[in-house]
Amino acid sequence: MKRARLSIFSLQGAILFPGLQLPLHVFEPRYRDMVGHALARDRQIALIQPMEPEDESALFSIGCLGRIEDVEALEDGRYNIVLEGVARFRMLRELDVSTSFRQIEAELFDDSDDEAISFAERAWLEDEARRFADLQGYSVDWDSVERLDDMSLVNGISQIAPFDPAAKQALLEAPDLRARCELLIQLMEFFGRSDPDEDRATLQ
Numbered sequence: 474m475k476r477a478r479l480s481i482f483s484l485q486g487a488i489l490f491p492g493l494q495l496p497l498h499v500f501e502p503r504y505r506d507m508v509g510h511a512l513a514r515d516r517q518i519a520l521i522q523p524m525e526p527e528d529e530s531a532l533f534s535i536g537c538l539g540r541i542e543d544v545e546a547l548e549d550g551r552y553n554i555v556l557e558g559v560a561r562f563r564m565l566r567e568l569d570v571s572t573s574f575r576q577i578e579a580e581l582f583d584d585s586d587d588e589a590i591s592f593a594e595r596a597w598l599e600d601e602a603r604r605f606a607d608l609q610g611y612s613v614d615w616d617s618v619e620r621l622d623d624m625s626l627v628n629g630i631s632q633i634a635p636f637d638p639a640a641k642q643a644l645l646e647a648p649d650l651r652a653r654c655e656l657l658i659q660l661m662e663f664f665g666r667s668d669p670d671e672d673r674a675t676l677q
Contacts (some may be wrong), residue, residue: 474580479519488641489537490628491558499552507574516541588650605661
């Protein structure tokens with residue numbers, strides 16, 4: 474695995490997967506500094522979730538490195554950016570830095586771009602996604618969904634589905650595409666039940 478020094482954007486609920494895009498509105502001074510720093514260098518920012526919503530000191534160990542593909546610099550110093558996922562990473566240690574934003578040493582995962590799931594797994598996933606979307610009241614262009622490759626389908630649903638941050642983190646940490654697909658199906662089955670409040674109570 475390749476090691477890298479990464480500037481981190483820590484925000485609960487902000488999950489990015491390789492190959493996908495995520496729009497972000499950047500307004501905090503430290504993150505505005507980080508975007509400016511990234512634009513002057515390699516345009517890369519690493520997204521990682523804090524373990525607790527009100528305490529950013531402790532971070533999950535796995536996140537996703539993103540590249541700024543689009544940027545709108547606003548007059549007051551804020552930014553609207555679009556990050557495209559490059560690679561998952563594992564945090565090794567936090568670095569002692571003088572910048573206003575945090576930096577870490579991390580190792581980048583060598584996730585294959587051509588991972589695939591079986592025909593049966595794909596059919597099961599699509600069926601469960603249709604049922605879940607219907608229960609949530611979503612309107613989906615299923616013809617376009619069927620044309621997606623396996624990785625775009627699995628990662629895409631993982632990123633946009635309305636799961637809680639812990640479930641999204643579990644999907645990001647799945648070791649490969651097949652494991653992520655299996656977990657995704659389980660989560661859609663669980664959170665797609667008719668009484669979500671009862672389901673959440675069961676988890677506690």
